Amino acid sequence: MAEAHQAVGFRPSLTSDGAEVELSAPVLQEIYLSGLRSWKRHLSRFWNDFLTGVFPASPLSWLFLFSAIQLAWFLQLDPSLGLMEKIKELLPDWGGQHHGLRGVLAAALFASCLWGALIFTLHVALRLLLSYHGWLLEPHGAMSSPTKTWLALVRIFSGRHPMLFSYQRSLPRQPVPSVQDTVRKYLESVRPVLSDEDFDWTAVLAQEFLRLQASLLQWYLRLKSWWASNYVSDWWEEFVYLRSRNPLMVNSNYYMMAARAGNAVHALLLYRHRLNRQEIPPTLLMGMRPLCSAQYEKIFNTTRIPGVQKDYIRHLHDSQHVAVFHRGRFFRVGTHSRNSLLSPRALEQQFQRILDDPSPACPHEEHLAALTAAPRGTWAQVRTSLKTQAAEALEAVEGAAFFVSLDAEPAGLTREDPAASLDAYAHALLAGRGHDRWFDKSFTLIVFSNGKLGLSVEHSWADCPISGHMWEFTLATECFQLGYSTDGHCKGHPDPTLPQPQRLQWDLPDQIHSSISLALRGAKILSENVDCHVFPFSLFGKSFIRRCHLSSDSFIQIALQLAHFRDPQCLALFRVAVDKHQALLKAAMSGQGVDRHLFALYIVSRFLHLQSPFLTQVHSEQWQLSTSQIPVQQMHLFDVHHYPDYVSSGGGFGPADDHGYGVSYIFMGDDMVTFHISSKKSSTKTDSHRLGQHIEDALLDVASLFQAGQHFKRRFRGSGKENSRHRCGFLSRQTGASKASMTSTDF
CATH class of the missing domain: 3.30.559.70 (Choline/Carnitine o-acyltransferase, domain 2)
Structure with a gap:
């Protein structure tokens, strides 16, 4: 939710008593405009799909259906149950000398209607299938019978060789989470970082919010979710980015x-x-579940x-x-x-x-x-x-x-x-x-x-x-x-x-x-x-983390928390933290995350001039550690073992808070992770190089919790060098640069 702090330009005046608020014309207008934008995108994609092939069907499937209907008609069978005769009656007579042409046109029209109905059925079926999120909640490496059945059905209804926007009209709507669940998850997430007194006060504000304002704000979000395909994306774009004056x-x-x-x-x-x-x-999760394009x-x-x-x-x-x-x-x-x-x-x-x-x-x-x-x-x-x-x-x-x-x-x-x-x-x-x-x-x-x-x-x-x-x-x-x-x-x-x-x-x-x-x-x-700092960590990478039977992203995220707070963790607590991070990640992937829901509720409260101390406090919180993984999505394009010079070393972004850090990381093959750290030099609380050293220490500390990783720390300390990146293998990789074609020679 760190990026939402940029939404400072949206500041309508607040009423002193916001508990009794009637339907607001501004918020209804915003919901209407959101839906209008959403439907315009759907229509433009429909026309594009029609021109390039209606997925998962194709123009060839229409020709096959039309040919089958013509063959049945030739064999004196009527698959339309009399509909084609009614269509023929509606067509011009043309003097009775083009009776055969009228039959062909009637068959073509019936085939088109039947083809369109079948495609619509496929889209509805695929949308219902893609609404299933049970596969996200299953343990890593295990797959239940319902999920196996779901995968088989998705494979059947998904078709072959999809194009970039083929699945857009079949994607389910973004669900609006339960407001009670969102508040509960939020309180759960802030409990470790708040004092008892601050947490008790936040819990009181949360209960007051649930009692007085939550149901009305949630009603508007549900209305928007049914009218537009996504209840939060356009508001996120506008109020987080486009209304920011920074x-x-x-x-x-x-x-x-x-x-x-x-x-x-x-x-x-x-x-x-x-x-x-x-x-x-x-992009397909598990090679099957499409993401929005x-x-x-x-x-x-x-x-x-x-x-x-x-x-x-x-x-x-x-x-x-x-x-x-x-x-x-x-x-x-x-x-x-x-x-x-x-x-x-x-x-x-x-x-x-x-x-x-x-x-x-x-x-x-x-x-x-x-x-x-x-x-x-x-x-x-x-x-x-x-x-x-x-x-x-x-x-x-x-x-x-x-x-x-x-x-x-x-x-x-x-x-x-x-x-x-x-x-x-x-x-x-x-x-x-x-x-x-x-x-x-x-x-x-x-x-x-x-x-x-x-x-x-x-x-x-x-x-x-x-x-x-x-x-x-x-x-x-x-x-x-x-x-x-x-x-x-x-x-x-x-x-x-x-x-x-x-x-x-x-x-x-x-x-x-x-x-x-x-x-x-x-x-x-x-x-x-x-203050920018980039360093590659080459003592271990994805392959070691997989041997520990852990999620690579969760491993790094928890190590970053350790680097930030330097709170020593034991193995049992580390596994609990990793499991918790995985659960939160899967909830966010299935539309049950906390930050976007609270952000959308806050926007609705502003439209209604409704004062919510709880939402105001949530929105004003300072997040000192903003992190992001840069995924490598097309591994088939690179051979990182034989061509390491051609792999991107990722990228980074600025800190979300004046006294915080922005940290991104990328897994470069199986044995290296590159980190990009940024902070503000004006802050006396942050130092990008210091955090980089803490990240390196934290990764080694976490690895030493596992028997397979204890040798990393011994090897690091036994080398007598303070910083492992001075002996990383990429330093020896050099390639020639051209004088005119501006060829790069990184990594």
Whole structure:
């Protein structure tokens, strides 16, 4: 729930007595609009499904059904029980000379209606099947008879070779948990971190909330859940992200690192092509249960537009250029020629032209992008003037497929100081220099002067697994499909007929010069206040945790708690904590989590001007440790044992609290975990490097609880070295970098 603390822009006035509240027009209007947006998405997907094949059926199945009906009719059988005769009577007579044609049309119409009814039945059956969550609650490695039956039925009704959005109309609605269960789970979760006095007071507030306000707020959420497909997602997007007036830099963006670069732009555009054609398979839990794919729609051609009160997301159907920033100058680079994608060599040629361009930046152009790192209200007001004075240049940036920053400085892992270089690399991706990223874009591809690269991603349009999936595809495609020639260039030949990249001209009015300076000053302060730390832990990884018969994610999460509080745990308590984390995780996966439900109840209370001390206290709590795992979703694309240089080392995000930490981690194969830690330098309570050492100690302490892991700690201490990352194997992995294709050499 840490991200919900950003929802500070939503502050309607409160009534002193909120217990007796009538039906509120504003909240009903919001529920109506939520449903309208949801149904519009459903209709657009229905048309897309109709064009590309109605899953799990296909146009071929309609042809088979029509042929069967025609054959039965030829054999003087009527499978329609007289319906086709009635259809024939409704068709025009055409003078009686096209009687056979009328029969064919009647059969086609009947086949279409029957086919549609069968597809609708399949969708309803699949939706009912996917509503079953019993498989989540079963012990690891065990499967009950009902779950086996469920798996078999899902396999039957799911069809074969699904496309990205094939399951969207069959996914069940997000259930609204019981408010009593949510409050109980919340009190359970805060009990260990509150004093007896504070917990008793919180429990009193919770009981008062259940007695006075809970039923009314829950009624509105249930109404919304029946009208819209998800009772929380659009409000989460709006009030957590779009209504937040905080700068996007550090607060809303996160970064991702890579092992290679070069053909990255071409590979990203290939991914977009596959996305448009729905050739990306949907994510399936256990290889069977589909997850929602809606967030994939806004990866490309998307910009978060600032507003005075709230932002909005602008998504274009297509864009055939990227916006490029280099040494304070902006360029528009076309990505297509005669409706076909430019080759990697042609794109390299365009980037090289920008690198070779000696023209200087215009006054204030160099720092213009710092406005996207300013408070959102300030940027919205300045953007109004900018849109009037430099509409064409602004549209070229905001209408681009994505933003590319060609940094003039090197970054990435170095042999001389691996720890410090990784920390600087992470900081450069998360914040940069405050004026060399267009933070409003869905993502920025950052290419450093030595060929290293990474992503800076704006958070509101999607969560990390979506951009992570795209990045995995990009790395694998660049490495194993596109490749490089022997002289270090992208394969292929330059295209001398291509026009030069278009230099964008900004006619900046005098009144915004001071705004740019203020924005740059604020961005530098925010950037300098972020303490980033990245370290790979290579003593053990997933394979050891599996031998302990534990969930790898729960293992790391509990170790992070140990690192944060340094409370020694015994093995029995550790197993209890892991089991509890697994139970909470499974509850969240089945729609029974605490934070989103409490957040939605809080939003409804605000719409109703209903004062709830309990919800206000929940919303105002400070979460000092915000954690996230970056999943590796496409293991088939990489061989981490033979090609470790090509595996992404994950990414990170800023802390959710001024006195807290942001920690992300990624399992790199079976024997390494890489951690990304961030905190605020202005805090006297946090230190990213100190927490990194505590995480390392905690992992070794936890491993030593298991007989199979006791040798790790002995080996670590026996080495006489204070920090194991100075002897990690990745330091010896080096690959050549090209001079023109900007190839990276990380990990």
